[in-house]
Amino acid sequence: MGELRGRFAPSPSGRMHLGNLFSGLLAWLSVRAAGGVMVLRMEDLDPDRCKEEYAAQLADDLRWLGLDWDEGYGKGGSHGPYRQSERTELYAAAFHALEGRGLIYPCFCTRAERLAASAPHRSDGQAVYSGKCRYLTPEQREELAQTRRPAWRLEVPDREVDFLDGVQGFFAENLLRDCGDFILRRSDGVYAYQLAVVYDDGAMAINQVVRGRDLLDSTPRQLYLYGLLGLTPPEFYHVPLLVAPDGRRLSKRERDLDMGALRQRFTPAELTGLLGYWAGQLDRPEPVTPAELAGRFDWSKVPQTDITVEGEW
Known part of the structure; x- marks a missing residue:
């Protein structure tokens, strides 16, 4: 190391x-x-x-x-x-690189919609994003953008990611099932913690x-x-x-x-x-x-x- x-x-x-x-x-x-x-x-x-x-x-x-x-x-x-x-310009460059690869999409869901009881939840009670906006058509996205600024989410695969933590030991999570597509930029334009901390x-x-x-x-x-x-x-x-x-x-x-x-x-x-x-x-x-x-x-x-x-x- x-x-x-x-x-x-x-x-x-x-x-x-x-x-x-x-x-x-x-x-x-x-x-x-x-x-x-x-x-x-x-x-x-x-x-x-x-x-x-x-x-x-x-x-x-x-x-x-x-x-x-x-x-x-x-x-x-x-x-x-x-x-x-x-460091906003640095996050923007990373964000647009992912956008150019077709890995992110706009999400128009309100907080209430994201936390709806019908959404799947993890064992700790946190809601897992349903992926609703992932499947919107270009026309639907354009229509929603007329009245609401979107957040932007990273599309995750149905894949398990594991690692060995120095204190907690082995830990694994299925990205799609346990987390769901997660936000990289908020609707107010502020880059999210997940993107900033990794970068x-x-x-x-x-x-x-x-x-x-x-x-x-x-x-x-x-x-x-x-x-x-x-x-x-x-x-x-x-x-x-x-x-x-x-x-x-x-x-x-x-x-x-x-x-x-x-x-x-x-x-x-x-x-x-x-x-x-x-x-x-x-x-x-x-x-x-x-x-x-x-x-x-x-x-x-x-x-x-x-x-x-x-x-x-």
């Missing part, structure tokens, strides 16, 4: 919270333990939710904890720009992706996109989520767990020790620096199942 190139790619749509930090720390530890290159990319595709003030605060929170980076936001590098909002990781030569387990089932469709775009896929490590006692995933809405509250409650070493304990790298929570933790980092000790955050820790 050569030199390890990892990344942390948060969305600057609010203050970073405990769950974001857990994934970010594991990505950093893996890179630093291997003497690799760490990249910080801002995934600010959504212009309505993502703001520069959040990006600047996020970078400050990482520095406070002791998580540095070699390329990316505020530093530059040879694979920039490192903000997705500045960026491929173009930035990222060869290890560490992220939350909630994105595990996105990986087969992303692997399919890597192949279509002629890009080399990375190795994937999908880490457990931090969840509340009732099973809810921690989110930015829970302000007592965001970095503003955490910085008042913990020192950087205390917070790192707590996260390191949850990640299986320490026998008990105790103050430790990220650099010290990197010296003993072991992927085999990271748990597969989600971690419940409760009590006073």
Whole structure:
């Protein structure tokens, strides 16, 4: 694989919270333990939710904890720009290349139509797109375009895609049955996460992706996109989520767990020790620096199942 190139790619749509930090720390530890290159990319595709003030605060929170980076936001590098909002022309080129091969089509379905009860659903309850607009005639598409701006979907084959995840093990998904044709560009013109993340990781030569387990089932469709775009896929490590006692995933809405509250409650070493304990790298929570933790980092000790955050820790 050569030199390890990892990344942390948060969305600057609010203050970073405990769950974001857990994934970010594991990505950093893996890179630093291997003497690799760490990249910080801002995934600010959504212009309505993502703001520069959040990006600047996020970078400050990482520095406070002791998580540095070699390329990316505020530093530059040879694979920039490192903000997705500045990479639109690159996504457009990839999009039009797929369009020229007849692999994408306009979808005029409303959100209500996509989530209709009659649509097939996966085991986790998410609707699988029915493929309704795939079979529209040119005349039908032209008529619908008079009143509605379409999103654009990638047509997927009836094919199983599998891979070996560094934490979760073997995972497979049938693209057509378990996912369906998926969106590459929204109806407002914003390029979708699936296209942007694949293009960026491929173009930035990222060869290890560490992220939350909630994105595990996105990986087969992303692997399919890597192949279509002629890009080399990375190795994937999908880490457990931090969840509340009732099973809810921690989110930015829970302000007592965001970095503003955490910085008042913990020192950087205390917070790192707590996260390191949850990640299986320490026998008990105790103050430790990220650099010290990197010296003993072991992927085999990271748990597969989600971690419940409760009590006073």
